[in-house]
């Protein structure tokens with residue numbers, strides 16, 4: 023994968039440090055003291071050695087040396103702890119804002135990206151950013167301080183020896199800076215490859231039953247292995263560069279030590295330099311080398327951190343659904359035009375057209391992909407030819423000039439062949455997507471003029487896949503009605519014939535439904551979706567094939583429940599089984615994205631050939 027054109031800079035990292043300035047100032051002070059103590063150490067050794075050589079009293083220097091060493095250790099530990107703590111807080115802030123941003127993204131962004139890759143941005147990329155603080159920024163700052171202090175003192179002790187040292191450092195630093203650019207590019211490749219691998223693992227694990235049933239474990243493992251191998255190769259390419267940094271520095275530094283020792287030894291023998299001065303110079307050489315080494319590795323860390331920041335910023339730069347709706351928690355508090363929130367509404371579609379956006383290369387570079395896209399994916403059986411034809415037509419309008427009205431308080435069914443665009447109409451009513459043409463109005467107000475959250479708080483949606491979130495029965499029920507009491511939960515479970523579920527174990531409503539509700543049958547999942555929607559008590563009900571997975575007895579119960587619920591609600595149901603909607607106020611027949619006919623069951627049997635054909639295939643009429 024190619025790195026994108028946008029590259030994060032250190033400046034873009036600084037806003038993440040806002041809110042941590044005070045603690046960072048404390049860290050800076052502690053770090054200054056610790057650096058100062060390290061610099062004072064060789065001076066004490068110089069005084070000690072020169073005093074002993076001149077047979078002068080040296081006890082005071084011994085005590086000072088001990089105090090400086092202990093002090094350095096204590097301040098060093100304090101600096102390290104405070105820095106790690108700050109880094110964790112920064113990572114927490116980044117994760118919070120990233121998760122907030124992810125949940126605020128429009129559905130189309132999830133259609134284009136792979137869930138695993140997004141997970142890896144919240145997990146491993148934010149962890150990499152952490153190292154910019156812990157072993158990055160401060161390491162560089164304190165290294166620079168130590169470096170300059172050592173330089174000044176070395177020049178003061180012996181300018182000639184310093185000249186030798188300087189030439190070695192310049193050669194080494196030049197080599198490392200050259201490598202750093204390459205390291206950043208490689209680091210981005212590594213993170214992208216890890217993202218793709220996580221996405222592949224996520225795909226395999228989320229579809230584990232299908233994979234096992236298809237005896238496709240080995241093939242799926244091979245797919246993951248391809249991604250893992252790419253991550254391995256990217257890691258190796260990065261390791262090769264990182265490995266070159268160390269030897270370049272070692273050669274230059276060891277060379278400098280040998281030459282300084284040789285020249286310094288000759289000058290001490292010739293009486294041009296005191297032994298204590300040579301020892302202090304060599305200790306400063308250590309102090310010079312240490313920060314150069316850590317500054318170089320900090321530089322590498324920063325490059326990796328910035329590559330991770332690139333990937334985080336890619337998500338941060340995406341347009342959220344709407345800025346005023348980023349605070350999803352505020353949902354139920356969103357205002358609606360006065361008096362409209364609680365009563366059923368009139369829906370009107372006028373000349374509505376829509377196409378799903380084709381997948382683009384830009385999204386591909388940021389982890390877009392195929393099989394695990396979140397969003398409007400169907401579970402209805404579609405013939406392989408039909409599905410493939412639909413995918414071939416991905417750029418064709420899915421809805422083309424669709425117009426119909428749903429009177430307030432009425433029951434309307436959307437019927438038609440698979441792929442006709444029925445679920446898409448519901449998705450547009452929820453504003454998961456925006457129409458490419460035409461208008462949709464609710465009570466006369468065009469949907470774009472309503473805050474999305476206010477619109478959605480009026481709608482109860484039973485999705486085709488009836489998704490169940492990991493967690494307990496009560497968690498799932500309270501998703502859209504957080505204030506509901508246990509009694510209300512039990513009543514709504516009874517209304518959909520799920521009362522036995524709450525009594526299934528001692529846990530009652532706290533029954534754990536497992537990952538993605540794996541412990542429920544298909545029909546139970548569907549009924550749970552009903553229960554959740556009825557509990558939320560919204561004036562508009564949108565239901566996508568809401569009885570496709572239940573037996574006929576349960577279907578009758580649900581029809582009764584819907585009959586009661588629709589007394590004071592507007593209901594729109596997508597249905598394949600015409601018998602379930604034959605008594606509805608109106609039925610809209612969709613075919614290839616267009617309205618083929620509108621009417622009651624009886625009217626359509628007379629007027630619509632397509633409807634008559636569907637009814638006869640379902641043995642509702644004989645032709």
Ligand SMILES: Nc1ncnc2c1ncn2[C@@H]1O[C@H](COP(=O)(O)OP(=O)(O)OP(=O)(O)O)[C@@H](O)[C@H]1O
Nearest residue numbers: 133378398400402412420440441442443444445446
């Ligand atoms: N998220 C998506 N991205 C791209 N294309 C999509 C997406 N969701 C649906 N489509 C395409 O849009 C067309 C209409 O799909 P839709 O789900 O609205 O049909 P439907 O009438 O509800 O079908 P079914 O009865 O099988 O559920 C199909 O061709 C489908 O492939």
